[in-house]
Amino acid sequence: MHAFANPARFLRIARPLTPVLLLAGLGIIAASLVYGLAFAPAEQLQGETVRILFLHVPTAWLGMAGWSAIAISSLMELVWRHPLAALAARASALPGAVFTFLCLVTGSIWGRPAWGTWWVWDGRLTSMLVLLFLYFGYMALAGAVDREGGSSRIPAIFGLIGAINIPIIHYSVIWWNSLHQPPSITTGGSAMAGPFLWGLLAATLGFTLLFSGVVLARMRALLADIQTEARLRRKALEA
């Protein structure tokens, strides 16, 4: 990983990789959503509302993956002092928050016809809402540290502590009786019929590629910001 400590070397790979990830992601998303909306079969109980699954599950996965990225980057920053780790964590926060929000919205839209309610305070829904608030807290904290000055390790510590919520979200439907269904896809197999499963995996892959492309683009923007600022400061000193 320390090969990428040099920003120039990181950029040499990130610059061509960003459009590849974004375009491949968008293409796969478009194909899998068209399949999900038009070609996937109706579910025996849910009927047509099952189609929101192709949006809901990838956004839920990326909401949790986003915080996992923050936590791993924070660990790299705290222990190995990797110079790009702080950027990676900051770049993951906003996309992660957007996907968490989309997960809550699509879940709510599904819940109204399927369960009969927009929202309940069960373990899964509540822990997912807590994740959204953790994102808000992280962005506010990282923004304040970057703007007002202060140790960049403070948001990193927050990112690590917040990671405790990720296993809680996952196990909430197993530990506690919840209205939300338990996981359909486990290491033991899938309780989901093939026509749903394959479309879902494709949509998840597409959104993950898009997410990676967005994070890379945001890291490059943050790097460019830092370089501009350093250049301006140098100019000001020379003048």
Place this chain on the structure above:
Amino acid sequence: MTARLKPKHQRLVLVIVALVAIIGAGVLAAWGLRNQASFYLLPNELVADPPAAGQAVRLGGMVEAGSLRTDADGITVHFIVGDGEAKVPVTYSGILPDLFQEGSGVTADGSMGADGVFHADGLLAKHDEKYVPRELKDMTEAQKHQVVAEATE
């Protein structure tokens, strides 16, 4: 003479100790919440520790197959919620959720009556983790096998 750790390893040990402490605290909190954080009581929990008549509780379980019947008024339904161990009779007046049906999951807000019947004033349908296409459901077992055989030929 103490062996001195490299600063990098010192930080790693520190972070690991901190993480173990945080995870320990999280597990303790989850353990403490194991009853309070549940969204509903199962029939066997309700039967083992019956709430006072009129006390608001939420019951959840499976609608027993063959137990659902509708009164002459058309909106009052009676059914039995079971979890494989205990059964609780439930009565409810109102609009049923779309996914409500026998053999499927349900949660009911309400209270136990003095008559031993659970009086619900709100029902939510619970979907399980199984996703089955509608076309397959209407087929007989033999037809399903035929479809699968055709697809794999």
